[in-house]
Amino acid sequence: MSAFTIARIDLKRLAVRPFAWTLAGITLAMMAWQFLLGVSAFMHAQPTVPGPVMGPGFTDSVVAPYLLNYIQLCLVIAPLITMQALAGERGAQRLALLSASGASGAHIVLGKFIARLAFLWLLLVVVATLPLVLGGATHPDWGQFGAALLATALCVAALTAIGIACSAFTPEPALAATAALLIGEALSLIDAGVRITGGGGGWLGYLALHTHLAPAMRGLVRSEDIVYFVLIVALALALAIRRVAAERERG
Amino acid sequence: MAKPPALLQLDHVSRRLSGREVLHDLSFSLQRDDVLGLLGVNGAGKSTTLAIVAGVLQPDAGTVRIDDRVVNDDLPTIRARIGWVPESVPLWPELTVSESLDACGRLRDLPNAVRKTACEREIARLELESVAHRLCGQLSLGQKRRVGLAQALLHEPDLLVLDEPGNGLDPVQTSQLRELIAGLSPKRGIILSSHELAEVEATCNRVVILHEGRMRHDAPLGASLDDRRGKLDAQFRAIAAQPAGVAA
Numbered sequence: 412m413s414a415f416t417i418a419r420i421d422l423k424r425l426a427v428r429p430f431a432w433t434l435a436g437i438t439l440a441m442m443a444w445q446f447l448l449g450v451s452a453f454m455h456a457q458p459t460v461p462g463p464v465m466g467p468g469f470t471d472s473v474v475a476p477y478l479l480n481y482i483q484l485c486l487v488i489a490p491l492i493t494m495q496a497l498a499g500e501r502g503a504q505r506l507a508l509l510s511a512s513g514a515s516g517a518h519i520v521l522g523k524f525i526a527r528l529a530f531l532w533l534l535l536v537v538v539a540t541l542p543l544v545l546g547g548a549t550h551p552d553w554g555q556f557g558a559a560l561l562a563t564a565l566c567v568a569a570l571t572a573i574g575i576a577c578s579a580f581t582p583e584p585a586l587a588a589t590a591a592l593l594i595g596e597a598l599s600l601i602d603a604g605v606r607i608t609g610g611g612g613g614w615l616g617y618l619a620l621h622t623h624l625a626p627a628m629r630g631l632v633r634s635e636d637i638v639y640f641v642l643i644v645a646l647a648l649a650l651a652i653r654r655v656a657a658e659r660e661r662g
Numbered sequence: 663m664a665k666p667p668a669l670l671q672l673d674h675v676s677r678r679l680s681g682r683e684v685l686h687d688l689s690f691s692l693q694r695d696d697v698l699g700l701l702g703v704n705g706a707g708k709s710t711t712l713a714i715v716a717g718v719l720q721p722d723a724g725t726v727r728i729d730d731r732v733v734n735d736d737l738p739t740i741r742a743r744i745g746w747v748p749e750s751v752p753l754w755p756e757l758t759v760s761e762s763l764d765a766c767g768r769l770r771d772l773p774n775a776v777r778k779t780a781c782e783r784e785i786a787r788l789e790l791e792s793v794a795h796r797l798c799g800q801l802s803l804g805q806k807r808r809v810g811l812a813q814a815l816l817h818e819p820d821l822l823v824l825d826e827p828g829n830g831l832d833p834v835q836t837s838q839l840r841e842l843i844a845g846l847s848p849k850r851g852i853i854l855s856s857h858e859l860a861e862v863e864a865t866c867n868r869v870v871i872l873h874e875g876r877m878r879h880d881a882p883l884g885a886s887l888d889d890r891r892g893k894l895d896a897q898f899r900a901i902a903a904q905p906a907g908v909a910a
Binding site for chain 2: 416417419420423424427428503504505507508509510511512513514515659660
């Protein structure tokens with residue numbers, strides 16, 4: 412059995428849950444509104460900004476802030492969509508059912524992670540189609556767009572992994588969501604003070620999501636940023652796997 | 663001729679949960695064709711014993727063997743030989759009965775053709791045809807129990823572990839469950855827990871009585887139902903009335 416079997420079951424369950432559809436509907440409506448506001452602001456400001464070579468273009472002014480808004484929304488959505496993943500399953504004995512069926516802790520955690528990530532990435536695809544449809548009418552910087560999309564996808568994966576880890580360590584889904592939200596917000600705001608005062612980041616800066624998102628939003632893909640997100644995913648999933656694998660011992 | 667190894671063998675199994683010793687030095691065995699009833703009052707350690715047998719919980723001390731193979735040493739292989747239905751049946755409420763069975767077949771790595779046949783076989787055996795396309799979350803308790811059993815039987819396990827299978831069933835469903843267990847037992851070992859004496863008397867050929875995590879009685883039941891009736895009741899009441907810490 413592979414993690415994909417568990418992911419397939421969970422995706423099927425997500426697909427019939429009103430909660431997932433409501434969450435998706437609200438997210439897409441909010442993102443569409445943000446996009447319209449962004450385009451409107453860009454069109455109003457366009458006559459006043461410098462020429463196309465010097466000034467910020469459509470990708471800088473609309474697409475990058477738009478994708479950052481999706482990440483801000485994911486700080487809330489990811490905990491909500493992951494909170495039941497393990498915490499809710501444990502109470503209903505479904506985690507034990509998976510174990511009794513032969514699934515290892517790694518299979519369970521990876522399966523749950525893949526299903527939730529697929530849901531959030533699917534939303535990201537829909538979110539990304541809005542700027543794409545304007546591609547014919549304007550001149551987006553495709554390289555910058557791709558870099559921003561990659562960073563967004565990686566950041567969403569990191570937030571999902573954090574949510575899964577919190578769900579593994581807490582008995583109640585609400586507690587898992589709260590913990591994931593707090594960790595996500597902490598990573599988002601950890602260097603806010605330093606940024607406002609214009610100081611250097613240091614290790615606080617390295618931990619902050621913004622430090623690793625900002626270059627990609629300008630079109631710069633740095634390996635250290637990719638490593639940062641991959642490290643968060645790996646660490647969170649490793650902790651979750653350890654916790655689920657220890658269920659037999661803990662009871 | 664050498665005696666074949668027991669299908670299930672528990673040796674000196676102990677387990678603590680939340681700082682409390684739930685099982686203490688528990689040893690018993692189960693032969694193929696046996697239907698063993700674990701009897702005990704609430705909190706006696708029945709569910710913990712069954713969870714350990716099913717490989718869901720790890721014993722703190724002692725060993726559990728299936729056909730002489732230690733469960734901890736080869737967990738994935740051993741789990742493939744066990745079907746487990748816990749007291750609260752774990753179902754996916756968002757899936758239909760047939761989807762749920764198909765999912766369990768996939769979890770068990772059954773090939774496509776085998777999985778399809780197994781699902782049809784269990785739906786027919788557990789008389790689930792009328793609810794096959796209904797969501798599991800919409801089923802009655804009796805139907806949920808039957809779906810749980812179907813999930814556990816899908817891979818034709820050698821050992822069936824049933825935790826309080828008769829809980830919440832009406833008399834008709836209880837009678838159907840007894841017939842089902844009788845039909846399943848010739849091919850496999852069955853271990854079930856209950857605090858209902860009548861259920862154990864009617865379905866089992868052996869009984870183990872647990873009290874405060876310790877085994878107090880392990881013996882075959884009398885051949886006829888008349889022999890069984892009354893004796894077990896008296897033994898169970900005497901054991902259940904014993905204060906904590908009294909040895910058997």
